[in-house]
Structure formats: structure tokens, C-alpha cells
Amino acid sequence: xxxxxxxxxxxxxxxxxxxxxxxxxxxxxxxxxxxxxxxxxxxxxxxxxxxxxxxxxxxxxxxxxxxxxxxxxxxxxxxxxxxxxxxxxxxxxxxxxxxxxxxxxxxxxxxxxxxx
Numbered sequence: 001x002x003x004x005x006x007x008x009x010x011x012x013x014x015x016x017x018x019x020x021x022x023x024x025x026x027x028x029x030x031x032x033x034x035x036x037x038x039x040x041x042x043x044x045x046x047x048x049x050x051x052x053x054x055x056x057x058x059x060x061x062x063x064x065x066x067x068x069x070x071x072x073x074x075x076x077x078x079x080x081x082x083x084x085x086x087x088x089x090x091x092x093x094x095x096x097x098x099x100x101x102x103x104x105x106x107x108x109x110x111x112x113x114x115x116x
Contacts, residue, residue, distance in 0.1 A: 009049075010049070011030070011045065011048070011049030012032075012034070012045075012049060012052070014034065014036055016034050016035040016036040017033075017034065017035045017040075018032055018033070018034045018035075019032060019033055019034075019064075020032055020033050020064055020065055020066065022066045022067055022068055022075075023047070023068070024068050024072050024092075025068055025069075025070060025071065025072040026072060027047060028046065028047050029044055029045070029046060029047060030044070030045050030046075030047055031043070031044055031055075031066035031067075031068060031075055032045070032066065033063065033064035033065070033066065034052075034054075036054070037054070037059050038059065039058075039059060039060075039061065039062050039063075040062040040063055040064045041054050041055070041056045041057065041058060041059075041063050042054075042055045042056045042063045042064070042066050042075065042077050042094070043055060044092075054094075055075070055090070055093070055094030056077075056079075056090075056094060056097070057094070058079070058081055060081070061079055061080050061081035062079065062080040063077055063078070063079045063080075063081070063088075064077065064078055065077055065078040065109060065110055065111060067111045067112055067113060068092075068113070069089075069092075069113050070113055070114075070115055070116070072092060073091065073092055074089050074090065074091060074092060075089070075090055075091075075092055076088065076089045076100075076111035076112075076113065077089075077090070077111065078108070078109050078110070078111065079097070079099075082099060082102070084104070084105070084106050084107075084108075085106060085107045085108050085109055086099050086100070086101045086102060086103065086108050087099075087100045087101045087108045087109075087111045088100060089111075
């Protein structure tokens with residue numbers, strides 16, 4: 001939508017939950033989570049809502065809260081793939097996911113990047 005709230009456009013139309021959108025730094029791509037596979041996974045789509053692609057492809061876990069790196073090359077996210085909520089980072093194409101927190105505490109959430 002426009003900054004004044006006009007021109008709202010629906011970008012997804014799936015019976016699953018879609019949420020937590022995060023625009024890439026160049027504004028051309030949106031990372032979001034969706035439960036289209038039965039669990040939350042990280043997807044990318046064009047800013048107009050087209051061409052949604054599953055990045056995490058991890059049907060045994062939950063992945064959500066995507067956050068783009070300032071240079072657009074990486075995405076931080078939360079995953080439960082190790083048994084509890086941990087912060088991971090992966091390349092923007094979904095490759096090379098790395099656990100950053102590895103903490104036995106239940107919730108490591110809401111990753112954010114420093115602007116530099």
C-alpha cells in the first residue's frame with residue numbers, strides 16, 4: 001500500500017497462514033513465512049506477490065521471522081529444527097543455514113541486523 005494507507009494490494013492468496021513479511025533492501029523481493037507445507041517455512045516472492053519459492057524446505061520443523069541483511073545477501077530467521085527456537089542465518093537463496101544462538105533456552109526470537 002501507499003504510505004498514506006491507500007492502494008492496498010493483496011500479495012498472497014493461499015488458505016495457509018502467510019505472515020511476517022520482510023522487504024529485501026532493494027525492495028524487489030519479500031521474505032515471509034507460510035504454513036503451505038503444514039509447518040511454517042521461509043518463502044521468497046517478488047514484491048508484486050508473484051513467484052513464491054520455499055527457501056527452507058524443512059517439513060520437520062518450523063521456520064519463521066525472516067530478516068534481510070543490509071546488503072541483501074543473507075536472511076536471518078528463527079527455526080525450531082534443533083528442538084527449540086534458535087536464530088539461524090542462511091544465504092538469500094536458502095543455502096547454508098547456520099545456527100547462531102545454540103542456546104538451551106526456549107525462545108531465541110526476532111533476529112535483526114545492524115545497519116552496518
